[in-house]
Amino acid sequence: MPNVRTLTRSTLDRLLGPAGARVITLREEESSRGRYARAVQSLYDVYVERVFPDLREREGRLPLLTKLVGTEISEAMFLLHWLQSARDSGEGDVVEMGVAQGATSALLANEILNDRQHLWLYDSFQGLSRPTAEDRLIDDIENRGSMDSYESAMSFPQQLVRHHLASVGFPTERTHIVAGFITPDVRELPDLVAFGYLDFDLYKPILTGLRLLGPKTRPGSVLMVDDYRYFSSGPEQAVRDFLSEDDRFELVVGPESAGHFCALVRR
Incomplete structure (x- = not known):
């Protein structure tokens, strides 16, 4: 029995x-x-x-890669490559816009742990903002049935992000967490940006983020945009609209086999 x-x-x-x-x-x-x-x-x-044979090793990287949520390992490898390239090309802080649980934040923090760079993290901590007309649903990743139903989705507490940062021992004095929906009048910004990772999912916040960070970059800086041609049509449209305003960046689209992302490399 x-x-x-x-x-x-x-x-x-x-x-x-x-x-x-x-x-x-x-x-x-x-x-x-x-x-x-x-x-x-x-x-x-x-x-x-x-x-990426030139990618330098970093202690603690592999365990953090296994803990990523929503970021494919293949995409994370490109992130590490562009982060290293941007940092090698000059000074500047590291930015993530749209941090969710903070797993990618911890990966970024670990990479710059022994340097002077500050880590700037932006998130509403209230989920996604309201989609606009530019956001056509491409992939219904949570089976919600419509683009509008994703408003306020994917909300995570700020404390979870702080927990992930503490797990890698990143200094609080080099951490800047800016809570709230991103708007053009945000004043809490780094003076100089070496690398930015934008994962806001939608048109308006992505375009706003690019407009805020673009003037803070220098030649060699990289702005990486997630969900390019995935989930919503908004990120791709935001990138195109930004590039029409600022021609100092070269668009590099990641291979589809590795995920859905692109990088804007400052000339």
Whole structure:
């Protein structure tokens, strides 16, 4: 006869089934995490060997890559490449606009941990802003049925971001967290930007972010935009509109096999 544990698990599995969930043991979870960590290590090694052989190693990088949420490992490799390139080309701080849980923030923080650069993080902490006419739904990633239904989606508390930064030991005196929806009149900005990662998902905040950061860049600076040609049509339109205003940047679109992103490299 099946024991109580087996019966309990079977019952819970039937209850959770309609929600697409099931019960797993701690051993199964640990095994799954181990397999994922090994997969990340393998992909990382391939990228370093074949794509970015000049990428310098950084202690603590691999565990942070395994903890990323919403950012593919392949995209993160391009992020690390452009971050290194931007930093090697001159001075300037590092910016992330649209930080969500703060997992990517921790990755960025770890890369500049031993330097003087400050980390500037912008997020509403109230979820996505209201979509505009430029935001046509391309990929209904949460099966919400319409673009308008994504307003206020993907909201995470600021404390979660601070927790991720603390986990890598990033100094609070070099941390600037700016809460609230991004607007053209934001005054809390770095004097000089080496690298910016914009992940606001929608047209208006992406364009606003680019307009705010563009004047703060110098030759060699990189502004990377996530969700380019993905989720919403807004990010691509924002990039195009910004480039029509400022011709100092070269547009580099990432390969589709690696994700949905682009980089604006300052000439």
